[in-house]
Amino acid sequence: MRPILAGRDVLFKVPARLELLGGxxxxxxxxxxxxxxxxxxxxxxxxxxxxxxxxxxxxxxxRGPEIPFDVRxxxxxxxxxxxxxxxxSRKSSARSGVVFDTAGHRHPDRREAGHAIPRWxxxxxxxSGAHQKKARSLGPIGVEYLxxxxxxxxxxxxxxxxVDLSVSPARVVIIKEGRRDGETAWNGADGYARxxxxxxxxxxxxxxxxxxxxxxRTFSQNGACYLVLEKIAGRPLFPRGALQPRTISWRxxxxxxxxxxxxxxxxxxxxxxxxxCKPSHIFLHRGVVRLLDFExxxxxxxxEVLTWGSANYLPRDYYDSFTRRPGVFEDRHALGVIAFxxxxxxxxxxxxxxxxxxxxxxxxxxxLQKQIENLLSSKSG
Amino acid sequence: MAKGTPQFKxxxxxxxxxxxxKKILDDADYAKFFRGEIVKARxxxxxxxxxxxxxxxxxxxxxxxxxxxxxxxxxxxxxxDTTGTTTNLFEFVTPVHVWPKKRKKN
Numbered sequence: 001m002r003p004i005l006a007g008r009d010v011l012f013k014v015p016a017r018l019e020l021l022g023g024x025x026x027x028x029x030x031x032x033x034x035x036x037x038x039x040x041x042x043x044x045x046x047x048x049x050x051x052x053x054x055x056x057x058x059x060x061x062x063r064g065p066e067i068p069f070d071v072r073x074x075x076x077x078x079x080x081x082x083x084x085x086x087x088x089s090r091k092s093s094a095r096s097g098v099v100f101d102t103a104g105h106r107h108p109d110r111r112e113a114g115h116a117i118p119r120w121x122x123x124x125x126x127x128s129g130a131h132q133k134k135a136r137s138l139g140p141i142g143v144e145y146l147x148x149x150x151x152x153x154x155x156x157x158x159x160x161x162x163v164d165l166s167v168s169p170a171r172v173v174i175i176k177e178g179r180r181d182g183e184t185a186w187n188g189a190d191g192y193a194r195x196x197x198x199x200x201x202x203x204x205x206x207x208x209x210x211x212x213x214x215x216x217r218t219f220s221q222n223g224a225c226y227l228v229l230e231k232i233a234g235r236p237l238f239p240r241g242a243l244q245p246r247t248i249s250w251r252x253x254x255x256x257x258x259x260x261x262x263x264x265x266x267x268x269x270x271x272x273x274x275x276x277c278k279p280s281h282i283f284l285h286r287g288v289v290r291l292l293d294f295e296x297x298x299x300x301x302x303x304e305v306l307t308w309g310s311a312n313y314l315p316r317d318y319y320d321s322f323t324r325r326p327g328v329f330e331d332r333h334a335l336g337v338i339a340f341x342x343x344x345x346x347x348x349x350x351x352x353x354x355x356x357x358x359x360x361x362x363x364x365x366x367x368l369q370k371q372i373e374n375l376l377s378s379k380s381g
Numbered sequence: 382m383a384k385g386t387p388q389f390k391x392x393x394x395x396x397x398x399x400x401x402x403k404k405i406l407d408d409a410d411y412a413k414f415f416r417g418e419i420v421k422a423r424x425x426x427x428x429x430x431x432x433x434x435x436x437x438x439x440x441x442x443x444x445x446x447x448x449x450x451x452x453x454x455x456x457x458x459x460x461x462d463t464t465g466t467t468t469n470l471f472e473f474v475t476p477v478h479v480w481p482k483k484r485k486k487n
Contacts, residue, residue, distance in 0.1 A: 032450065066464035069450075115452075142472030143419055148402050153448035160447070160473075163402050165419075170405045170412040179466060221472075222465030 001038065004054055011041040025065055025183050027155040034155040034182075035067035041086050045124045048081065052125060055079050065155055065181045066223075071116045073125060081125060082116035085109045139221030140166070145228065147175060156182035156191030157224065161231065164216070171231075173216055176295075178225040185306055186322065194295050195225045201272060201294040202229075208270035210263065211290050232292065234285025237338070243312075244345045245279075250364050253342035257371065260335055263289050268328050272297050275308045277334035279341075301326045312347055313337050315378070329378040336375025343368075348376060387414050395438035439474050447473055 005012050014037060015021040027034040040055075042048035052073050059078040066072070070080035085097035097109035101120045117123045141147070147160035157177035164173045178195025189197075196218075205212045213229040220226070237256075238245050245252070260282070267274055275296040283290040296308030307314070307321045313334040318324070340348040340355075344362055348355050352373070359369045387410040396404065405412040415436065421429035444453050453474060 031448070066466040068464070068466050068470070072464055139472070141469060143416070143423060146398075146402065146405075147447065147473045148398055148443070149446045150448040158448070163405050165405065165412055165416040168413060169409040172406065177469075222469050224465060224469055 001055060001058060004051075004058065005040065008047070008051070010043065010047065010051065012038060014038045022183075025155045027068075027153070031153055031155075032067075032069050035065040035080070037064070049124055052079050052081060063181050063184070065179065065183070069116065071123070071125070083118055083121070140217075140219055141175075141221050141226065145173070145175060154183070155179065156194065162228075164228070166217075174213070174229045174231050176227040176229065178227070180223045187304075187306055192223075192225045195227050198293075198295045198297075199227050201297045205267060205270055205272065205294065208266060210266045210270060211288065212294065213290070213292065232283050232285070232290045234283040234288075234290060237279040237282040237284065240280075245342050248342060248345040250343045250362070250368055253339040253372070254365075254368055256342050257335065257339050257368075259289055260338075263291065264328075264331050264335065267291075267297075268300060268331070271299055273300050273328045273331055275330045276310065276313075277331050277338075278310050278313045279338060298324075300328060309334070316350055327378075332375045332378035336372050336378070339368075339372050339375065343372075352377075387411075389414050389436070391432070391435040395434065395436060397440045398437065398443045399440075401437045444474065449474065 015024060021037055024030075024033045024036060040051060042051055056073050056077050056079045062078055064078045067080045070082045073079040073081060083099065085099055098106045099109045099118065100106060101118065107118065144166040145162045145164055147158075147162040149161040151159040151161070157179045160175045160177070162173055162175050164171045176195050176198065178191040178193070180190060180192045182191030184190040199215060199218050202212050202215055206214065213232055216228040216230060218225065218227050260277075264274070264277070272294075274291070274294060275298065276293050281292045283292065298305050298308075303323050303326055305324055307318060307324070309330055311319065315329065315333045318330070324330075337348055340346070343364055344358055346358070349358070355373070355376075358364075364372075389411060401415070405415060415433075418429045418432045418436075422433050441451060444451060447470075449470060453470070
């Protein structure tokens, strides 16, 4: 595409690094930016129409995430368009910028769904013959399931709390959404594949007697895969939004290990490693432990998978790895981190010397210290 | 449609999404009624569409709970967005969405 754009001397921008592209496509913080790996600023309507045609032609057959709230040039096209301000005036105090109609009147530049083409203009791409077919199917979302809260909304999909009208009495469920080409990883896995994978893992774990959410239903709608799950009662291990436990003691750390180690052993006995063991994924309800989020789980012996998990709970030497060692070390290490947090209210320092100083100053029992250190230094198996 | 689906009077003003969800969860008859009207409305039944709109209106602040931008779902006339992603998100906020009329062929 660069030769096409440079040859026409047209302004465009792209992320300077792949990590920035990954951030854009995650949609975290700015959902409307998903998919915008290259933005072109044509100098006229005629140039825009021509460029859209050429860029669509050279990218035909390639895959990419859908850009929310912009208009797709043609069916399955990677080219989208919208009207908007190119540069905000320094004088303008408006956050959104200002666009002008044909009479010179100012209007806010609305970067929202349904406002890609200002109402005083005709869509020049439709006028030029580009045909878009509206995506629509009467699926369960919006009829059987009414989502009313999102826990997450990002490129790979959202996680929602919804009311399930397909049963009587109606009930609350959790819906995980996996979008086609959403946050596609180096190994080709997109949001859609990840949700399908999680469904497979959950079925396997439930069969093995592990206390994970029950799957109510799976279905596809408009190119996304949906997993409808029971809403687990109870509260997460740490207060919502908290990085550390509310109260700390080594007795609580020991009790945590007594409860969680058998559950993790059950997961491992079923042949899986969780890889996302962390407090927000562990719920307690009347003494019963329930576990969430198995999107990143893999078979214990699997090596050709990307790193998965939350930075604070991963072994440091494992960050950004393209492969993994066989075994259950990710889960054991995470267990050790959480136990350390229960005992101290802190994340464990990387250096053992510093951890030993903390154990001494907080009078951690020797046996418990040894147990936690074994977990933190888990290498493989 | 189930036999003897209960009917509910139109409220004085449309309920918010939060209020409707609470009512659905608290009252099995209301849940049956509401779902029935949505199904009919989405098949093109104008009367059912009017009933749903009379019972429920998404409040702008409720979009925040779904992590959607201000004004989402409120485009006037035919919405110009065409992707599956946006269409699915529309289904969240507009159980009865006004789809544009078919374009006349030239």
